[in-house]
Amino acid sequence: MKNLVTLIAGLMFGTGLILSGMANPAKVQNFLDLFGTWDPSLAFVMGGAIAVTMPGFWLVTRRAKPFFNDVFHLPTRTDFDKRFVSGAAIFGLGWGLGGFCPGPAVTAVPLAAQGTIVFVVTMLIGMVAAKYFVLWWDRRTWDLAGKTSQL
Amino acid sequence: METEFTPILSLLGGGLIGASAVLLMATHGRIAGISGIISRILPPRSAGQSLSQGVLFVIGLLLSAPIWVLVYGQSPVQTVSDNLPLLGAAGILVGFGSVLGNGCTSGHGVCGISRLSGRSIVATVTFMSSAFIAVLLLRHVIGA
Numbered sequence: 001m002k003n004l005v006t007l008i009a010g011l012m013f014g015t016g017l018i019l020s021g022m023a024n025p026a027k028v029q030n031f032l033d034l035f036g037t038w039d040p041s042l043a044f045v046m047g048g049a050i051a052v053t054m055p056g057f058w059l060v061t062r063r064a065k066p067f068f069n070d071v072f073h074l075p076t077r078t079d080f081d082k083r084f085v086s087g088a089a090i091f092g093l094g095w096g097l098g099g100f101c102p103g104p105a106v107t108a109v110p111l112a113a114q115g116t117i118v119f120v121v122t123m124l125i126g127m128v129a130a131k132y133f134v135l136w137w138d139r140r141t142w143d144l145a146g147k148t149s150q151l
Numbered sequence: 152m153e154t155e156f157t158p159i160l161s162l163l164g165g166g167l168i169g170a171s172a173v174l175l176m177a178t179h180g181r182i183a184g185i186s187g188i189i190s191r192i193l194p195p196r197s198a199g200q201s202l203s204q205g206v207l208f209v210i211g212l213l214l215s216a217p218i219w220v221l222v223y224g225q226s227p228v229q230t231v232s233d234n235l236p237l238l239g240a241a242g243i244l245v246g247f248g249s250v251l252g253n254g255c256t257s258g259h260g261v262c263g264i265s266r267l268s269g270r271s272i273v274a275t276v277t278f279m280s281s282a283f284i285a286v287l288l289l290r291h292v293i294g295a
Contacts (some may be wrong), residue, residue, distance in 0.1 A: 005178050006204045009206045010211015012171035013257075018219050020157075020164020026230040027154040032286040037153045041161040046260060048165025048174070048230065048292070053265035056173030066180030073181050074266070075253075080273050087252025088259070090244050092278030096285025098241025099232070101256045103185035104250060105242075106209060110216045113231035119242040126246020129188040134250065135195060 002068045014107040020045040023108045025099025025115075032096055083137065087130075152230060172262055179204065184258025185212075186249035252278070 021027045021041055031042035061072055095101050100108070100119050108116045172183035188205045218228055232238060249255040252274055254263065259278075263271020 002178070003203070003207055005174065006207040007211045007214075008266030009171045009174045009178075010173065010208035011215055012167055012211075013208075014212040014215025015183075016164045016169075016171060018164070018215060019167060020161045021154070021228070022159040022164070023216070023227055024154065024229045024230070026152050029160075029286050029290075031153075032152050032283050033290055034283070035287070036290055037167045037259070039156050040156045041154075041157050044158045044161035045165035045168070046264075048162040049169040050165075050265050051263045052166045052169025053172045053261055056169065057176055057262075057265055060173060060177035063177075066176065067178045069178075069180045071180060072176070075182065075263075075268065075270070076272070077271055079268050084252055084270070085273065085277055087250070088274040088277035089252075089281045091248030091252050091255060092281030093285045094241040094244025094246075094248060095256070095278060096247040096282035097289060098245065099219070100238075100239050100241065101185075101245060102189055103212065103257050104274075106185070106189065107212045107215050108229065108231075110213060111226060111229060113229065115233060115235060115238040118235050119238045119245075120240045122242030123246035124193060126243040126248075127186070127196075127250050128193050128246075129177075129243075130250030131193065131195055132191060133247075134276075149225065 005068070013103065016049075017104050017107050020048070023104045023111075025104070027099075028095070028101075028104070029099040056127075154230075168257070168261060169252070169265075173267075175208075181256055182231070182262045184262060186246075186255040187258055190246075190250050211215050249280075 006028070017023050022045055026038055027041060030037050032041035066072060098119050102123065103118060104118050105123060109120055175181050175183045188208055191200060192202060192205045192209070216227065254271065254274060259271040259274040264275060
C-alpha cells in the first residue's frame with residue numbers, strides 16, 4: 001500500500017507537469033522572457049499548485065502523524081547563508097539556460113529528446129559533485145571551528 | 152519561439168502537482184522536493200537511508216509520459232534545444248545548485264512557499280531572478 005501510494009504520487013506529479021506544459025522547456029523559458037515571447041502559463045502552474053498545497057498541508061499536518069510514518073519531516077532551518085543563496089542562484093542560471101528543472105527533466109526522459117538526456121546525465125553528475133562538495137565544506141567548517149576553540 | 156498561453160491546463164496541472172505534494176505529506180510526512188528525492192538516491196549516501204520510496208516516486212515520474220502517450224495517442228508538445236553543450240552546462244548548474252541550495256522549483260517554489268518558509272521564499276526569489284537574467288543574456292544579449 002505504502003509503495004503503491006508513492007508510485008501514484010510520482011505519477012500524479014509527472015502528469016501534472018506534462019498537463020501544465022512544464023515538461024516543455026520552451027514554455028518555461030518563455031515565462032522568463034519578459035521582453036520576448038512571454039508566456040505567463042508558469043505563474044498559473046505555481047498558483048494552482050500552491051492553491052492546493054497550502055490548505056492541503058495545513059489540513060494533513062493537523063493529524064498527529066502521517067499514515068505511514070511516525071513523524072512529519074518538516075524542514076526546521078530558518079537561517080540562510082552564502083552557500084544556500086549561491087546554490088539557489090546557480091540553480092536559477094541553469095534553469096534559465098536549459099528551461100528544465102529536475103522534475104520536468106526526469107519526466108521528459110522517456111520522450112527521448114537528445115537534449116533532455118544530456119541535461120539529465122549532467123544534472124546527476126552535478127548533484128553528486130555538490131554532495132561531495134557539501135561534505136568537504138562541512139568538514140572544513142568543523143576543522144576551522146575546532147581550531148578556533150583551541151586558541 | 153512562441154508557445155501557446157494555457158491558463159486552464161496550467162492551473163489544472165499545477166493543482167495535480169499540489170495534490171501529489173499533499174498526498175506525500177499525508178502519507179509519508181515528507182516534502183515533495185524533486186531535487187532532494189533524486190539526490191538522496193545518489194552517492195555519497197548517509198548510512199541507514201531508505202532508498203525504495205525515492206526510487207518508486209522517480210519510477211512514477213518516468214511512467215507519466217508513456218501513460219500520457221497511451222491515453223492520448225500523441226506525445227506531449229515539447230521543444231528541446233539541440234544545443235547539447237548548452238544543455239550539458241545547464242544540467243551541471245541545476246544539479247549542483249539544487250543540492251547546494253537544498254531544493255528546486257518543487258521543494259522551495261511549491262512546498263516551501265505553501266508553508267510560508269522564509270528560506271524557501273528567499274530561494275525562490277533568488278532562482279527566479281537568476282533564471283530571468285540567464286534567459287535575458289541567452290536570448291537578447293548573446294542571441295542564441
